[in-house]
Amino acid sequence: MTPARKKRLALIGLMLIGIAVGLTFALRALDENIMFFFTPTEVVDGKAPQNRLFRMGGLVVAGSVSRPGDGLTAQFDISDNDKQVTVKYTGILPDLFREGQGIIANGKLGEDGIFVAQEVLAKHDENYMPPEVAEAMKKTHETATGAN
């Protein structure tokens, strides 16, 4: 390689490193804004913003879904397997909403510690399989945990 080419290649390398370092610092500074949601633990520990809309994500606790009152408002608990927060939501739930499903709710935390959601989104996992396989896996999992 000629010296001129070497110099140009080195310049490109330096430019890329510079940008990467700068961007890393910028993204770290913005970390909280890029985080799409808070976990229930963060919410219980008071790390989530007060009196302002924020998103909370976690799993719908099995058996916690109920429809008190008019039947339009759904109430359920969201957990991150550590702490849990009760959510109230009036409106249409997405197709994937079910117990044990990961969801993200956008709303405000009330004085009573109940999260009042204005929007509920379902988060799906990265697993894809036929229903029969999922059924079979669930069974083996149950027998395995049942034996322990």
Place this chain on the structure above:
Amino acid sequence: MMSEFLNMGGYAAYVWPSYGLAAVVLWLNWYLPRRQHEQLLLRLKRQHRDTGEQKHDPRS
């Protein structure tokens, strides 16, 4: 059977537009450069014919 397939378990309104959009976009990406290439070739041929000094073009 066929209508069941087209229905996509009630998600037809989301699945088929996805496939249709892909077909249109992929076809355009193939067709537009091809047409551009052909027109360019044609123009170059005409240009070189007009400047004379070239072999006989059978189509003219």
Place this chain on the structure above:
Amino acid sequence: MFLWFHKLGSPPHFYRIAGRWIPWLLAIFAVLLLSGLYGGLFVAPPDYQQGESYRIIFIHVPSAWMSLFIYVVMAFCGVVVLVWRMKLAEVVLISSAPIGASFTFLALATGSLWGKPMWGTWWVWDARLTSELILLFLYLGVIGLHNAIDDKRIASRAVAILAIVGVVNIPIIHYSVEWWHSLHQGPTVTKFDKPSIHLSMLIPLLLMALAFKVYYVLTLFQSSRAELLKRERNSKWVEELSRGQ
């Protein structure tokens, strides 16, 4: 190897070779596409949670992969353009941009069509979706910058710098779902662990990904030939080409 590379780098040689390859690539693409579509739409079973709607994956995921892959190719060409001043790399770089932009658009649009029924929203500003949208703007920036400068050799260098700078966005897109909480789920296939997708769904997915890759080479050859002809219209080989036949 270097000699071969050097020879392929000469515009008339590339023009000829690419022209000869196009019909074959078209045939391979057709076979891969049809078998991928057959496997994805007819053979693959519905998903245990998402039912039939997950079939958008066979368009969405290969498009998203291609949007990243083509950008990396462009950045690589950018380095070759700046360091070696190779004409063919300039042509490949700028010819790739519309194809990459198309795949990015497809990834975003099909993702939106998938997100509405499953997540409950067309769009959210989470890290994955936002960084992919930035990728679309980078592609459009490359196309716009190239069009804005009349001298194409200068335009190519400007575009090369933009392509190289933008490449830092690629790892951000890929790791966005791991670094930050996002609505988009984590990787299914491209993780070190076993892919968490059933084989009957994985095979058509990979077939479609392969088909899209062949499609990229195919359309790249097609548009590179047009771009080469345009740029070299005053050269001897183009004159000979248009006089021959």
